Amino acid sequence: MSNRSGRAVTVRLSGSGVSVAFAENPVRVPGRTRADVPFTVRASGDRSGEIVARDQDGRRAAVPIRLRVGVAALSALTVEHVAVHGDRITYELVNRGTTPLVPRLAVHADGLFGRVLDRAPRTLPVRLAPGRRLRLTEPWRGRPALDAVDVRLTVTADGGARDTATASVRFVPWGAVAGVAGAVAAGGALLLVRRHRRRTSGLAAESPRTEAELTGAVA
Template identity: 50%
Template sequence: MPFRIRAVAAGATALTAAALPCAPPSAAADGGRLAAPAGAHARPYFYLEGGPGSVLTDRLALTNRDDRARTFTVRPTDSGSGRGSGAGSGDWIVTAERTVKVPARTRAEVPFTVTVPRDALPGDHPSALSVRGAGPSARTAAVPVHLRVNGPTLAALTVENVAVADRDGTAVIRYDLVNRGNTTLDPRVAVRAEGLLGTALRRAADRLPEGLPPGRRITRTETWPDPPALDSVDLTVTATAAGGAHGTARATYTAVPWAAVGLLCAGGGAAAGGWFLRRRRANAGGPAAEDQESGTERELATGVTA
Protein backbone atom coordinates (compact mmCIF):
# COMPACT_ATOMS: atom_id res chain seq x y z
CA MET A 1 0.00 0.00 0.00
CA PRO A 2 1.46 3.39 -0.92
CA PHE A 3 3.00 5.30 1.94
CA ARG A 4 0.84 8.31 2.80
CA ILE A 5 1.35 11.29 5.03
CA ARG A 6 -1.80 13.16 5.86
CA ALA A 7 -2.21 16.70 7.12
CA VAL A 8 0.67 18.09 9.15
CA ALA A 9 0.57 21.21 11.31
CA ALA A 10 0.69 24.26 9.07
CA GLY A 11 3.90 26.23 9.24
CA ALA A 12 6.04 23.21 10.14
CA THR A 13 9.68 23.70 9.24
CA ALA A 14 12.08 21.26 7.61
CA LEU A 15 14.71 19.55 9.73
CA THR A 16 18.41 19.31 8.98
CA ALA A 17 19.82 16.25 7.31
CA ALA A 18 21.03 13.40 9.52
CA ALA A 19 23.86 11.07 8.58
CA LEU A 20 23.33 7.34 9.07
CA PRO A 21 25.70 4.38 8.69
CA CYS A 22 25.45 2.97 5.20
CA ALA A 23 24.22 -0.61 4.96
CA PRO A 24 25.97 -3.05 2.62
CA PRO A 25 24.71 -2.68 -0.98
CA SER A 26 23.07 -6.10 -0.92
CA ALA A 27 21.02 -5.20 2.15
CA ALA A 28 20.34 -1.54 1.45
CA ALA A 29 16.66 -0.60 1.52
CA ASP A 30 17.20 1.77 -1.40
CA GLY A 31 18.14 -1.13 -3.67
CA GLY A 32 21.54 0.38 -4.47
CA ARG A 33 20.20 3.67 -5.77
CA LEU A 34 21.90 7.02 -5.30
CA ALA A 35 18.65 8.64 -4.11
CA ALA A 36 15.43 7.07 -2.83
CA PRO A 37 12.64 7.67 -0.32
CA ALA A 38 13.94 7.10 3.21
CA GLY A 39 12.57 4.39 5.47
CA ALA A 40 12.94 0.75 6.30
CA HIS A 41 10.77 -0.34 3.36
CA ALA A 42 11.89 0.32 -0.19
CA ARG A 43 9.64 2.72 -2.11
CA PRO A 44 10.05 3.51 -5.82
CA TYR A 45 8.61 7.03 -5.36
CA PHE A 46 7.06 9.39 -2.82
CA TYR A 47 3.29 9.41 -2.44
CA LEU A 48 1.74 12.32 -0.52
CA GLU A 49 -1.90 13.22 -0.18
CA GLY A 50 -3.68 16.15 1.44
CA GLY A 51 -6.19 18.92 0.94
CA PRO A 52 -5.59 22.49 -0.20
CA GLY A 53 -3.58 24.41 2.41
CA SER A 54 -2.05 21.33 4.03
CA VAL A 55 1.67 20.84 4.71
CA LEU A 56 3.08 17.34 4.05
CA THR A 57 6.52 16.00 4.98
CA ASP A 58 8.84 13.14 4.05
CA ARG A 59 12.59 12.37 3.84
CA LEU A 60 14.96 11.76 0.91
CA ALA A 61 17.85 9.32 1.45
CA LEU A 62 21.20 10.01 -0.28
CA THR A 63 23.67 7.12 -0.35
CA ASN A 64 27.43 7.57 -0.90
CA ARG A 65 29.14 4.22 -1.46
CA ASP A 66 32.47 5.79 -2.44
CA ASP A 67 35.55 5.82 -0.21
CA ARG A 68 35.54 9.62 -0.06
CA ALA A 69 33.00 12.28 0.76
CA ARG A 70 30.63 13.45 -1.96
CA THR A 71 28.60 16.63 -2.33
CA PHE A 72 25.10 16.45 -3.81
CA THR A 73 22.69 19.15 -4.95
CA VAL A 74 19.00 18.50 -4.32
CA ARG A 75 16.51 20.42 -6.45
CA PRO A 76 12.72 20.07 -6.77
CA THR A 77 11.53 19.88 -10.36
CA ASP A 78 8.10 20.23 -11.91
CA SER A 79 6.65 17.41 -13.98
CA GLY A 80 3.02 18.45 -13.81
CA SER A 81 0.88 21.41 -14.79
CA GLY A 82 0.54 23.17 -11.44
CA ARG A 83 -3.06 23.99 -12.28
CA GLY A 84 -4.68 26.65 -10.13
CA SER A 85 -1.52 27.89 -8.45
CA GLY A 86 0.17 29.78 -11.27
CA ALA A 87 3.29 27.62 -10.85
CA GLY A 88 4.35 24.00 -11.10
CA SER A 89 3.94 21.69 -8.13
CA GLY A 90 7.72 21.46 -7.90
CA ASP A 91 7.58 24.97 -6.41
CA TRP A 92 5.53 23.58 -3.54
CA ILE A 93 8.51 21.54 -2.29
CA VAL A 94 11.13 22.94 0.11
CA THR A 95 14.12 20.79 1.16
CA ALA A 96 15.98 21.26 4.43
CA GLU A 97 19.24 21.61 2.48
CA ARG A 98 19.95 22.36 -1.17
CA THR A 99 23.56 21.16 -0.98
CA VAL A 100 24.41 18.10 1.10
CA LYS A 101 27.91 16.71 1.81
CA VAL A 102 27.71 12.99 2.52
CA PRO A 103 30.75 11.31 4.16
CA ALA A 104 32.30 8.19 2.65
CA ARG A 105 30.15 5.05 2.81
CA THR A 106 27.34 6.90 4.53
CA ARG A 107 23.67 7.52 3.90
CA ALA A 108 22.18 10.93 4.74
CA GLU A 109 18.50 11.77 5.05
CA VAL A 110 17.20 15.13 3.82
CA PRO A 111 13.75 16.13 5.13
CA PHE A 112 11.45 18.14 2.88
CA THR A 113 7.97 19.66 3.03
CA VAL A 114 5.25 20.06 0.45
CA THR A 115 2.97 23.05 1.04
CA VAL A 116 -0.22 22.69 -0.96
CA PRO A 117 -1.63 26.08 -2.05
CA ARG A 118 -5.12 26.89 -0.82
CA ASP A 119 -6.27 27.39 -4.43
CA ALA A 120 -4.81 24.09 -5.70
CA LEU A 121 -7.27 22.11 -7.78
CA PRO A 122 -8.11 18.52 -6.81
CA GLY A 123 -6.29 15.74 -8.58
CA ASP A 124 -2.72 14.66 -9.28
CA HIS A 125 0.16 17.15 -9.22
CA PRO A 126 3.33 15.17 -10.04
CA SER A 127 6.82 16.51 -9.44
CA ALA A 128 10.24 15.10 -8.54
CA LEU A 129 13.38 15.60 -6.46
CA SER A 130 16.45 15.81 -8.68
CA VAL A 131 19.83 14.89 -7.21
CA ARG A 132 23.15 15.70 -8.88
CA GLY A 133 26.67 15.06 -7.67
CA ALA A 134 29.66 17.36 -8.11
CA GLY A 135 32.30 16.97 -10.82
CA PRO A 136 32.28 16.21 -14.56
CA SER A 137 31.55 12.49 -14.05
CA ALA A 138 28.96 13.03 -11.34
CA ARG A 139 25.97 10.74 -11.06
CA THR A 140 22.43 12.08 -11.30
CA ALA A 141 19.09 10.71 -10.17
CA ALA A 142 15.46 11.80 -9.94
CA VAL A 143 12.90 10.48 -7.46
CA PRO A 144 9.24 11.02 -8.49
CA VAL A 145 6.90 12.77 -6.04
CA HIS A 146 3.28 11.80 -6.63
CA LEU A 147 1.09 14.37 -4.88
CA ARG A 148 -2.69 14.09 -4.84
CA VAL A 149 -4.84 16.99 -3.69
CA ASN A 150 -8.09 15.74 -2.18
CA GLY A 151 -11.35 16.53 -3.93
CA PRO A 152 -13.39 15.50 -6.98
CA THR A 153 -11.38 13.96 -9.81
CA LEU A 154 -12.00 13.84 -13.55
CA ALA A 155 -10.46 11.49 -16.12
CA ALA A 156 -10.48 13.03 -19.60
CA LEU A 157 -8.36 12.21 -22.64
CA THR A 158 -8.25 13.47 -26.25
CA VAL A 159 -6.45 12.39 -29.42
CA GLU A 160 -5.46 15.27 -31.70
CA ASN A 161 -3.52 16.15 -34.87
CA VAL A 162 -3.54 12.70 -36.47
CA ALA A 163 -1.49 12.64 -39.68
CA VAL A 164 -0.02 10.00 -41.99
CA ALA A 165 2.97 10.63 -44.27
CA ASP A 166 4.92 8.44 -46.68
CA ARG A 167 8.63 8.00 -46.05
CA ASP A 168 10.49 5.87 -48.60
CA GLY A 169 7.70 3.33 -48.91
CA THR A 170 6.93 3.26 -45.17
CA ALA A 171 4.03 5.22 -43.71
CA VAL A 172 4.63 7.24 -40.53
CA ILE A 173 1.63 7.80 -38.25
CA ARG A 174 1.79 10.84 -35.97
CA TYR A 175 -0.68 12.00 -33.30
CA ASP A 176 -0.98 13.87 -29.98
CA LEU A 177 -2.37 12.54 -26.70
CA VAL A 178 -3.65 15.20 -24.27
CA ASN A 179 -4.71 14.67 -20.66
CA ARG A 180 -7.65 17.06 -20.21
CA GLY A 181 -8.53 15.85 -16.70
CA ASN A 182 -6.93 16.19 -13.26
CA THR A 183 -5.69 12.63 -12.68
CA THR A 184 -2.63 10.88 -14.07
CA LEU A 185 -3.70 8.50 -16.86
CA ASP A 186 -2.23 5.25 -18.13
CA PRO A 187 -3.55 5.27 -21.73
CA ARG A 188 -3.73 2.39 -24.16
CA VAL A 189 -3.69 3.28 -27.86
CA ALA A 190 -5.14 1.30 -30.78
CA VAL A 191 -4.71 2.12 -34.48
CA ARG A 192 -6.95 0.93 -37.33
CA ALA A 193 -7.09 1.72 -41.05
CA GLU A 194 -10.00 0.94 -43.38
CA GLY A 195 -9.58 1.35 -47.14
CA LEU A 196 -11.60 0.78 -50.29
CA LEU A 197 -10.10 -2.70 -50.49
CA GLY A 198 -10.85 -3.62 -46.86
CA THR A 199 -8.95 -3.43 -43.57
CA ALA A 200 -5.40 -2.26 -44.22
CA LEU A 201 -4.17 -2.05 -40.61
CA ARG A 202 -5.41 -3.31 -37.25
CA ARG A 203 -3.02 -2.61 -34.37
CA ALA A 204 -4.26 -3.79 -30.95
CA ALA A 205 -4.37 -1.45 -27.96
CA ASP A 206 -0.86 -0.88 -26.66
CA ARG A 207 0.04 0.67 -23.30
CA LEU A 208 2.22 3.79 -23.14
CA PRO A 209 5.60 3.20 -21.46
CA GLU A 210 4.93 6.07 -19.05
CA GLY A 211 1.88 7.65 -17.45
CA LEU A 212 0.34 10.86 -18.78
CA PRO A 213 0.12 13.58 -16.05
CA PRO A 214 -2.75 16.08 -15.93
CA GLY A 215 -2.48 18.85 -18.51
CA ARG A 216 0.32 17.09 -20.37
CA ARG A 217 0.48 16.75 -24.16
CA ILE A 218 2.74 14.20 -25.80
CA THR A 219 3.39 13.57 -29.50
CA ARG A 220 3.84 9.97 -30.62
CA THR A 221 4.95 8.47 -33.92
CA GLU A 222 4.43 4.92 -35.15
CA THR A 223 5.73 3.28 -38.30
CA TRP A 224 3.51 1.38 -40.73
CA PRO A 225 5.99 -0.77 -42.65
CA ASP A 226 3.63 -2.21 -45.30
CA PRO A 227 0.97 0.35 -46.24
CA PRO A 228 -1.16 -0.28 -49.36
CA ALA A 229 0.41 0.76 -52.66
CA LEU A 230 -2.84 2.06 -54.15
CA ASP A 231 -5.79 2.87 -51.90
CA SER A 232 -7.58 5.62 -50.02
CA VAL A 233 -7.50 4.79 -46.32
CA ASP A 234 -9.35 6.22 -43.30
CA LEU A 235 -7.04 5.83 -40.29
CA THR A 236 -8.48 5.95 -36.74
CA VAL A 237 -6.46 6.37 -33.52
CA THR A 238 -8.32 5.45 -30.31
CA ALA A 239 -6.99 6.01 -26.78
CA THR A 240 -8.60 4.72 -23.58
CA ALA A 241 -7.71 4.92 -19.89
CA ALA A 242 -9.20 4.06 -16.50
CA GLY A 243 -12.03 6.21 -15.21
CA GLY A 244 -13.88 6.23 -18.54
CA ALA A 245 -11.33 8.40 -20.37
CA HIS A 246 -11.69 7.94 -24.14
CA GLY A 247 -10.49 9.83 -27.19
CA THR A 248 -10.66 9.21 -30.96
CA ALA A 249 -9.38 11.09 -34.00
CA ARG A 250 -9.08 10.28 -37.71
CA ALA A 251 -7.05 11.10 -40.79
CA THR A 252 -7.16 10.14 -44.47
CA TYR A 253 -4.20 8.59 -46.25
CA THR A 254 -4.13 8.21 -50.04
CA ALA A 255 -1.53 5.81 -51.39
CA VAL A 256 -0.48 6.40 -55.01
CA PRO A 257 2.25 4.45 -56.92
CA TRP A 258 4.11 7.54 -58.10
CA ALA A 259 6.59 5.57 -60.21
CA ALA A 260 3.78 4.20 -62.40
CA VAL A 261 2.17 7.63 -62.56
CA GLY A 262 5.49 9.09 -63.69
CA LEU A 263 5.84 6.57 -66.53
CA LEU A 264 2.27 7.22 -67.65
CA CYS A 265 2.86 10.96 -67.66
CA ALA A 266 6.11 10.50 -69.58
CA GLY A 267 4.36 8.39 -72.25
CA GLY A 268 1.54 10.89 -72.55
CA GLY A 269 4.01 13.74 -72.86
CA ALA A 270 5.91 11.96 -75.66
CA ALA A 271 2.70 11.34 -77.63
CA ALA A 272 1.62 14.96 -77.22
CA GLY A 273 5.07 16.15 -78.30
CA GLY A 274 4.96 14.04 -81.48
CA TRP A 275 1.53 15.37 -82.44
CA PHE A 276 2.67 18.95 -81.85
CA LEU A 277 5.78 18.43 -83.98
CA ARG A 278 3.75 17.04 -86.89
CA ARG A 279 1.34 19.95 -86.77
CA ARG A 280 4.21 22.42 -86.72
CA ARG A 281 5.82 20.86 -89.81
CA ALA A 282 2.50 20.85 -91.62
CA ASN A 283 1.92 24.54 -90.90
CA ALA A 284 5.46 25.40 -92.02
CA GLY A 285 5.01 23.63 -95.43
CA GLY A 286 1.66 25.21 -96.31
CA PRO A 287 -1.22 23.48 -98.16
CA ALA A 288 1.11 21.31 -100.26
CA ALA A 289 2.78 19.93 -97.15
CA GLU A 290 -0.60 19.33 -95.60
CA ASP A 291 -1.76 17.42 -98.74
CA GLN A 292 1.48 15.43 -98.76
CA GLU A 293 1.11 14.57 -95.05
CA SER A 294 -2.53 13.58 -95.60
CA GLY A 295 -1.53 11.36 -98.51
CA THR A 296 1.17 9.74 -96.44
CA GLU A 297 -1.28 9.06 -93.63
CA ARG A 298 -3.75 7.51 -96.13
CA GLU A 299 -1.00 5.28 -97.54
CA LEU A 300 -0.08 4.11 -94.02
CA ALA A 301 -3.71 3.45 -93.26
CA THR A 302 -4.43 1.40 -96.47
CA GLY A 303 -1.00 -0.10 -96.94
CA VAL A 304 -1.05 0.99 -100.64
CA THR A 305 1.44 3.29 -102.37
CA ALA A 306 0.94 5.17 -105.56
Protein backbone atom coordinates (compact mmCIF):
# COMPACT_ATOMS: atom_id res chain seq x y z
CA MET A 1 0.00 0.00 0.00
CA SER A 2 1.62 3.28 -1.20
CA ASN A 3 0.94 6.88 -0.20
CA ARG A 4 2.04 9.20 -3.01
CA SER A 5 0.85 12.38 -1.31
CA GLY A 6 2.97 14.61 0.89
CA ARG A 7 0.92 14.05 4.06
CA ALA A 8 0.23 11.04 6.28
CA VAL A 9 -2.85 8.98 5.54
CA THR A 10 -4.76 6.67 7.88
CA VAL A 11 -6.28 3.73 6.05
CA ARG A 12 -8.87 1.23 7.31
CA LEU A 13 -8.84 -2.20 5.69
CA SER A 14 -11.67 -4.73 5.23
CA GLY A 15 -12.53 -7.82 3.21
CA SER A 16 -15.49 -8.19 0.86
CA GLY A 17 -16.71 -11.65 -0.14
CA VAL A 18 -13.96 -13.34 1.88
CA SER A 19 -12.96 -13.45 5.56
CA VAL A 20 -9.72 -11.51 6.02
CA ALA A 21 -7.72 -10.90 9.21
CA PHE A 22 -5.08 -8.12 9.02
CA ALA A 23 -1.93 -7.94 11.13
CA GLU A 24 -2.57 -4.20 11.62
CA ASN A 25 -5.78 -2.24 11.15
CA PRO A 26 -6.14 0.71 10.70
CA VAL A 27 -2.77 1.55 9.16
CA ARG A 28 -1.03 4.96 9.23
CA VAL A 29 1.07 5.54 6.11
CA PRO A 30 3.42 8.58 6.11
CA GLY A 31 3.65 10.75 3.00
CA ARG A 32 5.52 9.34 0.03
CA THR A 33 6.04 5.97 1.72
CA ARG A 34 4.77 2.44 1.39
CA ALA A 35 3.30 0.11 4.05
CA ASP A 36 3.22 -3.70 3.82
CA VAL A 37 0.38 -5.26 5.86
CA PRO A 38 0.31 -9.08 6.26
CA PHE A 39 -3.15 -10.66 6.20
CA THR A 40 -4.77 -14.09 6.45
CA VAL A 41 -7.70 -15.28 4.37
CA ARG A 42 -10.05 -17.98 5.62
CA ALA A 43 -12.11 -19.79 3.02
CA SER A 44 -13.35 -23.25 2.03
CA GLY A 45 -13.60 -24.13 -1.63
CA ASP A 46 -13.11 -21.66 -4.46
CA ARG A 47 -13.87 -18.05 -3.52
CA SER A 48 -13.60 -14.57 -5.01
CA GLY A 49 -13.70 -11.21 -3.28
CA GLU A 50 -11.64 -8.13 -2.66
CA ILE A 51 -9.61 -6.24 -0.08
CA VAL A 52 -10.92 -2.72 0.42
CA ALA A 53 -8.92 0.27 1.73
CA ARG A 54 -10.62 3.53 2.85
CA ASP A 55 -8.79 6.63 4.06
CA GLN A 56 -9.96 9.35 6.43
CA ASP A 57 -11.32 11.40 3.51
CA GLY A 58 -13.62 8.61 2.35
CA ARG A 59 -11.58 7.63 -0.69
CA ARG A 60 -11.73 3.95 -1.54
CA ALA A 61 -9.43 1.51 -3.31
CA ALA A 62 -10.00 -2.21 -3.84
CA VAL A 63 -7.80 -5.16 -4.81
CA PRO A 64 -9.58 -8.24 -6.23
CA ILE A 65 -8.85 -11.68 -4.74
CA ARG A 66 -9.42 -15.10 -6.29
CA LEU A 67 -8.90 -18.17 -4.15
CA ARG A 68 -8.73 -21.79 -5.20
CA VAL A 69 -8.50 -24.08 -2.20
CA GLY A 70 -7.09 -27.52 -2.94
CA VAL A 71 -7.58 -30.36 -0.47
CA ALA A 72 -5.71 -33.64 -0.81
CA ALA A 73 -8.01 -36.61 -1.32
CA LEU A 74 -7.92 -38.83 1.76
CA SER A 75 -10.02 -41.97 2.21
CA ALA A 76 -10.36 -42.91 5.89
CA LEU A 77 -13.14 -44.20 8.12
CA THR A 78 -13.62 -45.86 11.50
CA VAL A 79 -16.19 -48.25 12.95
CA GLU A 80 -16.96 -47.52 16.61
CA HIS A 81 -19.22 -48.43 19.56
CA VAL A 82 -20.00 -51.98 18.47
CA ALA A 83 -22.56 -53.63 20.76
CA VAL A 84 -25.02 -56.54 20.71
CA HIS A 85 -28.60 -55.94 21.85
CA GLY A 86 -30.77 -59.03 21.63
CA ASP A 87 -31.07 -60.02 17.97
CA ARG A 88 -29.25 -57.00 16.54
CA ILE A 89 -25.76 -55.53 16.36
CA THR A 90 -25.39 -51.75 16.62
CA TYR A 91 -22.38 -49.72 15.52
CA GLU A 92 -21.30 -46.29 14.25
CA LEU A 93 -19.40 -45.36 11.09
CA VAL A 94 -17.35 -42.14 10.91
CA ASN A 95 -15.81 -40.65 7.76
CA ARG A 96 -12.39 -39.43 8.89
CA GLY A 97 -11.22 -38.45 5.41
CA THR A 98 -11.87 -35.71 2.86
CA THR A 99 -13.89 -37.62 0.26
CA PRO A 100 -17.42 -39.11 0.35
CA LEU A 101 -17.43 -42.85 1.04
CA VAL A 102 -19.72 -45.77 0.28
CA PRO A 103 -18.69 -48.37 2.90
CA ARG A 104 -18.73 -52.18 2.70
CA LEU A 105 -19.36 -54.27 5.80
CA ALA A 106 -18.30 -57.81 6.76
CA VAL A 107 -19.55 -59.43 9.99
CA HIS A 108 -18.04 -62.42 11.80
CA ALA A 109 -18.72 -63.94 15.22
CA ASP A 110 -16.92 -66.80 16.97
CA GLY A 111 -18.31 -68.72 19.93
CA LEU A 112 -16.85 -71.32 22.26
CA PHE A 113 -17.42 -74.11 19.74
CA GLY A 114 -16.59 -72.28 16.50
CA ARG A 115 -17.95 -69.67 14.14
CA VAL A 116 -21.61 -68.74 14.66
CA LEU A 117 -21.90 -65.84 12.17
CA ASP A 118 -20.11 -65.33 8.84
CA ARG A 119 -21.29 -62.59 6.47
CA ALA A 120 -19.19 -61.72 3.44
CA PRO A 121 -18.48 -58.02 2.64
CA ARG A 122 -21.46 -56.22 1.13
CA THR A 123 -22.04 -52.60 0.13
CA LEU A 124 -24.16 -50.64 2.59
CA PRO A 125 -26.96 -48.41 1.23
CA VAL A 126 -25.40 -45.25 2.69
CA ARG A 127 -23.08 -42.48 1.52
CA LEU A 128 -20.89 -40.88 4.18
CA ALA A 129 -19.87 -37.27 3.66
CA PRO A 130 -16.50 -36.15 5.12
CA GLY A 131 -16.77 -35.76 8.89
CA ARG A 132 -20.18 -37.43 9.11
CA ARG A 133 -21.06 -39.97 11.82
CA LEU A 134 -23.82 -42.51 11.21
CA ARG A 135 -25.38 -45.04 13.62
CA LEU A 136 -26.44 -48.31 11.97
CA THR A 137 -27.99 -51.66 12.95
CA GLU A 138 -27.15 -55.14 11.69
CA PRO A 139 -29.88 -57.78 12.29
CA TRP A 140 -28.82 -61.10 13.84
CA ARG A 141 -31.63 -63.62 13.75
CA GLY A 142 -30.85 -67.12 14.96
CA ARG A 143 -28.17 -66.04 17.41
CA PRO A 144 -26.99 -68.63 19.96
CA ALA A 145 -29.13 -69.19 23.03
CA LEU A 146 -26.18 -70.17 25.21
CA ASP A 147 -22.65 -69.12 24.27
CA ALA A 148 -19.82 -66.62 24.80
CA VAL A 149 -19.27 -64.84 21.49
CA ASP A 150 -16.72 -62.40 20.04
CA VAL A 151 -18.24 -60.24 17.28
CA ARG A 152 -15.97 -58.59 14.68
CA LEU A 153 -17.05 -55.90 12.19
CA THR A 154 -14.76 -54.98 9.28
CA VAL A 155 -15.52 -51.91 7.16
CA THR A 156 -13.80 -50.96 3.90
CA ALA A 157 -14.25 -48.30 1.20
CA ASP A 158 -12.62 -47.17 -2.02
CA GLY A 159 -9.26 -45.49 -1.67
CA GLY A 160 -7.89 -48.01 0.84
CA ALA A 161 -10.08 -47.08 3.81
CA ARG A 162 -10.39 -49.93 6.29
CA ASP A 163 -11.15 -50.43 9.98
CA THR A 164 -12.14 -53.26 12.35
CA ALA A 165 -13.88 -53.22 15.71
CA THR A 166 -14.94 -56.01 18.08
CA ALA A 167 -17.35 -56.64 20.93
CA SER A 168 -17.85 -59.56 23.32
CA VAL A 169 -21.22 -60.84 24.50
CA ARG A 170 -22.54 -63.76 26.59
CA PHE A 171 -25.87 -65.34 25.72
CA VAL A 172 -27.62 -66.97 28.70
CA PRO A 173 -31.23 -68.31 28.66
CA TRP A 174 -32.23 -66.64 31.90
CA GLY A 175 -35.73 -68.14 31.84
CA ALA A 176 -34.34 -71.68 31.86
CA VAL A 177 -31.77 -70.74 34.50
CA ALA A 178 -34.50 -69.31 36.71
CA GLY A 179 -36.58 -72.49 36.26
CA VAL A 180 -33.67 -74.73 37.20
CA ALA A 181 -32.84 -72.57 40.19
CA GLY A 182 -36.47 -72.72 41.33
CA ALA A 183 -36.54 -76.50 40.97
CA VAL A 184 -33.30 -76.84 42.94
CA ALA A 185 -34.65 -74.59 45.67
CA ALA A 186 -37.93 -76.54 45.85
CA GLY A 187 -36.05 -79.86 46.01
CA GLY A 188 -33.88 -78.56 48.82
CA ALA A 189 -36.90 -77.41 50.78
CA LEU A 190 -38.63 -80.79 50.32
CA LEU A 191 -35.49 -82.58 51.51
CA LEU A 192 -35.36 -80.42 54.64
CA VAL A 193 -39.04 -81.11 55.37
CA ARG A 194 -38.53 -84.86 55.04
CA ARG A 195 -35.51 -84.78 57.32
CA HIS A 196 -37.46 -82.79 59.88
CA ARG A 197 -40.36 -85.26 59.77
CA ARG A 198 -38.02 -88.21 60.25
CA ARG A 199 -36.43 -86.63 63.28
CA THR A 200 -39.83 -85.79 64.81
CA SER A 201 -41.30 -89.29 64.30
CA GLY A 202 -38.18 -90.94 65.76
CA LEU A 203 -38.47 -88.92 68.91
CA ALA A 204 -42.15 -89.87 69.35
CA ALA A 205 -41.52 -93.63 69.05
CA GLU A 206 -38.66 -93.75 71.52
CA SER A 207 -39.66 -95.16 74.95
CA PRO A 208 -38.84 -93.13 78.03
CA ARG A 209 -35.82 -94.45 79.88
CA THR A 210 -35.81 -95.22 83.62
CA GLU A 211 -32.73 -95.76 85.66
CA ALA A 212 -32.66 -97.70 89.03
CA GLU A 213 -29.91 -97.48 91.54
CA LEU A 214 -29.07 -100.82 93.25
CA THR A 215 -27.67 -100.79 96.73
CA GLY A 216 -26.25 -103.75 98.61
CA ALA A 217 -27.80 -104.90 101.95
CA VAL A 218 -26.14 -107.04 104.67
CA ALA A 219 -28.37 -109.20 106.88
